Amino acid sequence: xxxxxxxxxxxxxxxxxxxxxxxxxxxxxxxxxxxxxxxxxxxxxxxxxxxxxxxxxxxxxxxxxxxxxxxxxxxxxxxxxxxxxxxxxxxxxxxxxxxxxxxxxxxxxxx
Amino acid sequence: xxxxxxxxxxxxxxxxxxxxxxxxxxxxxxxxxxxxxxxxxxxxxxxxxxxxxxxxxxxxxxxxxxxxxxxxxxxxxxxxxxxxxxxxxxxxxxxxxxxxxxxxxxxxxxxx
Numbered sequence: 777x778x779x780x781x782x783x784x785x786x787x788x789x790x791x792x793x794x795x796x797x798x799x800x801x802x803x804x805x806x807x808x809x810x811x812x813x814x815x816x817x818x819x820x821x822x823x824x825x826x827x828x829x830x831x832x833x834x835x836x837x838x839x840x841x842x843x844x845x846x847x848x849x850x851x852x853x854x855x856x857x858x859x860x861x862x863x864x865x866x867x868x869x870x871x872x873x874x875x876x877x878x879x880x881x882x883x884x885x886x887x
Numbered sequence: 888x889x890x891x892x893x894x895x896x897x898x899x900x901x902x903x904x905x906x907x908x909x910x911x912x913x914x915x916x917x918x919x920x921x922x923x924x925x926x927x928x929x930x931x932x933x934x935x936x937x938x939x940x941x942x943x944x945x946x947x948x949x950x951x952x953x954x955x956x957x958x959x960x961x962x963x964x965x966x967x968x969x970x971x972x973x974x975x976x977x978x979x980x981x982x983x984x985x986x987x988x989x990x991x992x993x994x995x996x997x998x999x
Contacts, residue, residue, distance in 0.1 A: 810987055819978055819990040820930060864930060868985065873918055874943050875988055877930040 778803040780867050780878035788884045795852040797881050799865030802846070808868040809841055809848045810875060813861045820864055820877075824850065855885045889913045891991035893979050899997045900969055908964045908994045910979030919962045920980040920988060921954065923947070930978070936962065969998045 779802040789795045797811075808827050812820035826832045826839040826848065838851040848867075852859055862882045866875040892911040900906050912919050921933040934944040934954055941954065953965045962981075966973055976995050980988040 808985070814930075819993050822987045822989070825987050866930075872943050873935045873937065873985060874920065874932040874945070876932060877922075879929040 778806075778867070778869065778876050780865055780876050782863075782865050782878035782881045784879055785882040786884050787881055788886065789855050791855060791857060791885055791887045793855050793885075795855045795859070795883055795885070797850040797852070797863050797865075797883065799848045799850075799878055800846055801848070801865075801867045801876075803867065803869050804843075804846065805869045805871065806843075806846075806867045807870045809839070810866040810868075811837075811839060811850045812864040812866060812877075813859075814864055814880065815861050823863075852883075855883075857885050857887045859883060860885045891979055891981055891989055893977075893991035893994050895994060896992065897995045897997070899999065902971060902998055903968055905965065905967050906969060906996065908966075908977050908979075908996070910962045910964075910991055911960050912962055912979070912981030913989060914960070916981035916983050916989075918942070918982045918984065919954075919956070920982075921964045922978040922980065922990075923975040924978065924993075925972075925975045933964070966996075969996075971998050974998045 810825045811823045824839045832839045836853045840849045862880040864880045865878040919936040924930045934948045976993045978993045979991045
């Protein structure tokens with residue numbers, strides 16, 4: 777059973793702080809890793825993807841991947857109230873096409 | 888920016904009825920997907936479709952469900968004999984290849 781685990785939160789941070797969101801996965805064959813943002817009642821929206829170990833930065837967002845530890849994280853710098861949403865971690869293995877999602881972490885940024 | 892389009896946005900049906908959810912994927916994408924999200928729960932994979940056939944499906948995608956690409960643009964999910972527990976948001980997604988998925992806005996299915 778392929779599992780993607782996330783702390784459901786809520787994670788509360790003040791405006792301007794760094795938010796750190798974490799995800800672990802069970803399938804060692806996983807090759808591609810994605811972070812999506814989902815506002816209440818809306819569809820998932822892609823934020824970032826990462827395929828190789830290490831860090832990948834895009835604006836205020838940094839994705840970090842450690843395949844040995846089966847761990848992927850998302851850092852949001854200078855958090856804004858508009859970042860308040862549920863953040864979904866998704867994983868794809870080498871053989872498959874589907875993304876398997878975690879339950880998501882709810883982030884609340886207070887002004 | 889091209890987007891995935893889903894219709895209808897909300898579908899209400901009676902238990903036991905059949906429903907068809909429709910999707911128009913992004914035009915140059917080759918892989919198509921259906922996901923569902925029961926209220927308050929995680930986004931669950933149902934099925935992926937490539938080259939006019941199912942490439943992968945989950946345990947949820949049983950004989951009650953079927954998918955079809957009836958023409959060059961539409962991608963449909965048929966749910967036969969709907970049950971109360973089929974009430975959920977159904978998302979269609981597409982991708983160029985094994986790249987990130989782009990999701991449509993979803994169809995909220997309510998089974999009464």
